[in-house]
Amino acid sequence: MSEIRVKICGLTRPEDVVATAEAGASYAGFVFFPKSPRHVSVSQARELALTAPVGLAKVGLVVNADDALLDEILEQVPLDMLQLHGRESVDRVAEIRARYGLPVMKAVGVASEADLPALLDYGKVADQILVDAKAPKGAALPGGNGLAFDWRLIAGRRWPCPWMLAGGLTPANVGQAIAMTGARQVDVSSGIESEPGVKDAARISAFLQAVSDAAEAVSVPRL
């Protein structure tokens, strides 16, 4: 198993969950955002979550969700973590964490130095932060756009909680991303798809292999 944790985001089919687990990923992400090609309904997500073996953490991704939607999801889907991928404020992140008693990961978009202070602010209230590429202005999706940011912006930086690197990662570039940033957790969605919303088992496996190779190259200690 890789010593750097991997999250495969945007799973829509049971076979994708199986491929994710078999490849050795640590997290499986389900997107609750109707405009996304990776969107799953609450009942689909429940079925997918029940397919996941013990040891694969199930992450529910929401965008500016109100309590009614979160109640509905969490009543029906056995999740291990919530990922907040919208414009949730620091106070809202803290409120969701307290209300639902689940670990919360806040996604923060990065495009320039000016985006870095938010990582510190959210890092004080969230259980984890997802350091993702900022979606371009006017983009239909706030994440999952297959765009990388300049990894030099975060090289050597650390925050008050565990963090995960995301944005445009692929089997071909994830090794360099890990080497440049020191990330010990990485998240991927479009870089391991055959088409939007359809994961490719061979690419998932290649991604995990590339992460494992990178972990060995930098001798990352076991978590």
Ligand SMILES: O=C(O)c1ccccc1NCC(=O)[C@H](O)[C@H](O)COP(=O)(O)O
């Ligand atoms: O993936 C989506 O469709 C999506 C929709 C709405 C908000 C966030 C979304 N994805 C966020 C993720 O967790 C992605 O894994 C992350 O942004 C990286 O995506 P990618 O660049 O495609 O690897």
